[in-house]
Amino acid sequence: MLSLRPYLFILLISFCGCKKIQQLNPQLHPEWLAPIAKTSVTLETLSLLDSSQFTRKIPSLDLGFPTGITLNVPALYFSHFGPYPLPVSDWIKEIKVHTLDLTISLTNSFPITIGAGTIITIRNDADTLKNQNIISQHALPNDVLPGETFTFNVQLNDKSINDTVFFYLDNFNSPAQNNVTFTNSPSFITVGLNIIAVDLIKFYPDKTKSIHDTSDFSIDNKTNTQAVDDSTVEGKLVVYIDNAFPLNSVFQIYFLDDSKRNVIDSLFENGINLSAASTDINGSPLSAQHTVDSVLISVAHLQKIKLAKFAVTSLDLNTLNNQSQEVNANNETYLNIQVVGDLKMNFHL
Amino acid sequence: MNRNKILIASLIFFQFELNSECSNAQINFTQFQDQHAFSQASQFMPSLIGEGIRKYKITFFDFYGAAANSSFSLAELDKLSSTKTWSNNTVDSLLNNLKTENTIYAVVNFSFLNVSFNINKHKRKFLSFAIGTRERLDLNMLYSHNLISLLLKGNKQFAGETVSLSPLSINFLQCTDYYFGMKTLLSFKVGKKTLLKLKPALQFHYLTSMANVYSKKSNLALYTQQDGRELNLNYDYDLYIASPGNNMGTHGVFGDVTVKAITKNLFSGVGNGKSFDFGLGADVNDWIKINMAVTDVGAISFKNHAVNYSGNGEIKFDGFSTNYTETQNSFNSQADSMLSLLKPNFENAQYKAPLATKYFTNVSFNLLKKRKKNGMVYFRHTFNITYIKGFKNYLNATTTPLMVLGYNYSVGNILNFGISAAKGGTAQTSVGANLSLQFSHYQLWCNSNNLLPFIGKQNAKGIDGAVGMGMEF
Numbered sequence: 001m002l003s004l005r006p007y008l009f010i011l012l013i014s015f016c017g018c019k020k021i022q023q024l025n026p027q028l029h030p031e032w033l034a035p036i037a038k039t040s041v042t043l044e045t046l047s048l049l050d051s052s053q054f055t056r057k058i059p060s061l062d063l064g065f066p067t068g069i070t071l072n073v074p075a076l077y078f079s080h081f082g083p084y085p086l087p088v089s090d091w092i093k094e095i096k097v098h099t100l101d102l103t104i105s106l107t108n109s110f111p112i113t114i115g116a117g118t119i120i121t122i123r124n125d126a127d128t129l130k131n132q133n134i135i136s137q138h139a140l141p142n143d144v145l146p147g148e149t150f151t152f153n154v155q156l157n158d159k160s161i162n163d164t165v166f167f168y169l170d171n172f173n174s175p176a177q178n179n180v181t182f183t184n185s186p187s188f189i190t191v192g193l194n195i196i197a198v199d200l201i202k203f204y205p206d207k208t209k210s211i212h213d214t215s216d217f218s219i220d221n222k223t224n225t226q227a228v229d230d231s232t233v234e235g236k237l238v239v240y241i242d243n244a245f246p247l248n249s250v251f252q253i254y255f256l257d258d259s260k261r262n263v264i265d266s267l268f269e270n271g272i273n274l275s276a277a278s279t280d281i282n283g284s285p286l287s288a289q290h291t292v293d294s295v296l297i298s299v300a301h302l303q304k305i306k307l308a309k310f311a312v313t314s315l316d317l318n319t320l321n322n323q324s325q326e327v328n329a330n331n332e333t334y335l336n337i338q339v340v341g342d343l344k345m346n347f348h349l
Numbered sequence: 350m351n352r353n354k355i356l357i358a359s360l361i362f363f364q365f366e367l368n369s370e371c372s373n374a375q376i377n378f379t380q381f382q383d384q385h386a387f388s389q390a391s392q393f394m395p396s397l398i399g400e401g402i403r404k405y406k407i408t409f410f411d412f413y414g415a416a417a418n419s420s421f422s423l424a425e426l427d428k429l430s431s432t433k434t435w436s437n438n439t440v441d442s443l444l445n446n447l448k449t450e451n452t453i454y455a456v457v458n459f460s461f462l463n464v465s466f467n468i469n470k471h472k473r474k475f476l477s478f479a480i481g482t483r484e485r486l487d488l489n490m491l492y493s494h495n496l497i498s499l500l501l502k503g504n505k506q507f508a509g510e511t512v513s514l515s516p517l518s519i520n521f522l523q524c525t526d527y528y529f530g531m532k533t534l535l536s537f538k539v540g541k542k543t544l545l546k547l548k549p550a551l552q553f554h555y556l557t558s559m560a561n562v563y564s565k566k567s568n569l570a571l572y573t574q575q576d577g578r579e580l581n582l583n584y585d586y587d588l589y590i591a592s593p594g595n596n597m598g599t600h601g602v603f604g605d606v607t608v609k610a611i612t613k614n615l616f617s618g619v620g621n622g623k624s625f626d627f628g629l630g631a632d633v634n635d636w637i638k639i640n641m642a643v644t645d646v647g648a649i650s651f652k653n654h655a656v657n658y659s660g661n662g663e664i665k666f667d668g669f670s671t672n673y674t675e676t677q678n679s680f681n682s683q684a685d686s687m688l689s690l691l692k693p694n695f696e697n698a699q700y701k702a703p704l705a706t707k708y709f710t711n712v713s714f715n716l717l718k719k720r721k722k723n724g725m726v727y728f729r730h731t732f733n734i735t736y737i738k739g740f741k742n743y744l745n746a747t748t749t750p751l752m753v754l755g756y757n758y759s760v761g762n763i764l765n766f767g768i769s770a771a772k773g774g775t776a777q778t779s780v781g782a783n784l785s786l787q788f789s790h791y792q793l794w795c796n797s798n799n800l801l802p803f804i805g806k807q808n809a810k811g812i813d814g815a816v817g818m819g820m821e822f
Binding site for chain 1: 434437440500503505506508573577580666668669670671
């Protein structure tokens, strides 16, 4: 048997409580010590290549046929049609990959068929007499007709890749065809490289490389604006860095506006300079460089950062001032960065 | 936790804190010293069944409400509410009031009907009975000093430490109580001289509940590494909720409570159980009477409409990850993913919610025995000592012992009035009063354990009060 009376009593005292709370306007000054952001860079997570996808055009003139003229094409055969050099990185001399995902597409824009049995070969140099320089070979199981694309995926293990690789169409064959006209549209080969695991990288000396990572960033919404009075926020951000890469680095975080084009502010005035760690001939780190730096949070600084919509963590890597011919790094090398906040906030309830 | 959640939690917290300025002890112990209110007091002290009445008594109405907190007095809350800007000193002052473990509670006890009657043998009360029903509503919240300190001052103060944020729990029980009590009188004589009168009593309760929140377990601990490079939150909680509309938490805490669902469970409740009160009275002589009781021994079983929310794990946080393998990372999604670990596992469950078992002792010293023309015996002066202790901090019980001293003056058993002072319990200090009136067969009474909010805000951490009326024959 329920009675409303007990509940009315509770409602009554709750109402009294609500009236009291309206009178409160507490300003609090909590001091928080907490990690904010971290990043861990390894050979696998580092963007080693200039791109993950490369395209190489094959114009009809390479077959000896001009464009815009109607021709009778005889049966064709080339034992090695190529080479087509493909630069994959200008700062890496050689990568010894443990696992590599390879995706290759051949698009036939010619008016003639590329016959079955044609082999797509990737080599580390242009020498067709050697077998040791072959990275991958794949024969076309069927004819690739004009306008068709043939694609295949393969995972490779324990391969070396140089800074430039060379494509060939070995055993290139094509049946005779009459009254065909080659156009300005070339055929092309597209290669996708996805390095899964790396054993060793040999960097060139005196090279630089910038890596950026963009993240959503927002500390300015209506709720927080009401809650945090940033005019009295004070404190510092402490950055802990362990660098076991044989690369000098400059670490910085940039804050961007909505358009992602304009830099509103940066976290550090000049970025944090990290000295390269030394490695042995196998690329193993001999020592890690520990760096601790901090940046004071000013009111102006924070107000600018609050306007940002994106944050870009920037890492400028270089092998400058390295006396050796190559800089080796294996999969034991790393760069860990952690940002810790030591902040005192003025907080309205 | 986002700021809205903190605000809401704080509002609830402070609302209860401020509500609690209105009270004192979970049990209406002032009724122990006024024989006009013995029929109500017997609900907690079964050896008082049949006391203060000749043949029978019908109570039509008795309402008792209480609320209190263990930490802040009314004066302190007034000061906090009038301080527009909280300085560090204000926060420190607030935290200094908190104990390691703090309690907020509210109690409503509403009796619809109570009938007590005596069966006499050789003109002496031989058997006494009580039967009745009442509505009970108990709420308590436990929170720790460390948790409030963390919210108000941040975690830097705990650098290098693992701090327990427990307890953090809420318990709530609504139930309708149908009870039947019996007391008998055993006299121990040597020859014709009565050495001791013992009054063993037993009260049985059948309880039906429409809503319950039972925090079986609520452990929370935070580790802050000395340099702040890692936070580690350990949590282990086990919460049961029952209500007519409970549907796995998809419609709020109590589910989709509809009129239909309430009507369907109106009499049976969503849970039911049994409990016992054990009492023993001893009249050492006419002037010294001792009553003892252990009450609310039992539990309510919730078999339907009950959901168990539980979680157990550890969240380690060393910063939001920026990963160079992806061009876009969302800090928000990482935060959501981390906080999702705190979300409970929930499943339909059957459980037993224990009642808040308590122990009472009351010793009364009675002076100037009087007998009215109708045979009613009363004492002009009654001095009381009462001791109450709960077996755990749960619902209307607290493990902090409560000691009460009271005095009642009776004017011909027509007008009774008295005062009491208590130390201990949740509210720690209280001063109460009782007043009752009997004309013809009609009785009216009102009493309070704690009137400090009206007379001494400095120590007032709670308030309570009761009013009732009945007929005595």
